[in-house]
Amino acid sequence: MSLRPVKHSLTLRGHRTSVTLEPEFWDAFRAIAAESGLPINTLAARIDEARGTEMGLASAMRLHVLRHYRRAAEKGRD
Numbered sequence: 001m002s003l004r005p006v007k008h009s010l011t012l013r014g015h016r017t018s019v020t021l022e023p024e025f026w027d028a029f030r031a032i033a034a035e036s037g038l039p040i041n042t043l044a045a046r047i048d049e050a051r052g053t054e055m056g057l058a059s060a061m062r063l064h065v066l067r068h069y070r071r072a073a074e075k076g077r078d
Contacts, residue, residue, distance in 0.1 A: 003022065004022075005020045005021055005022050006020065006021065006022070006023055006026060007019070008020075010041050010044050011041050012041065012045040013045055017057070019044070019057055020058055021061060025065055029064075032064070032068050044061065048060070
């Protein structure tokens with residue numbers, strides 16, 4: 001798999017934006033959205049709303065993916 005980040009366009013609350021993530025993060029992000037029953041634009045908009053002004057959207061999305069899988073790993077240990 002390519003290590004180069006890939007740019008995708010998203011629509012957040014009616015506005016187009018581009019986000020650049022590594023392919024593995026895009027795959028994981030899509031899987032999380034599907035698991036949640038959400039379109040990726042909706043999940044990205046929720047993350048965007050919660051991120052504040054100190055962090056970029058791409059970083060917030062990466063952290064969302066990381067936290068999701070950390071929680072899943074912790075549940076698996078219980």
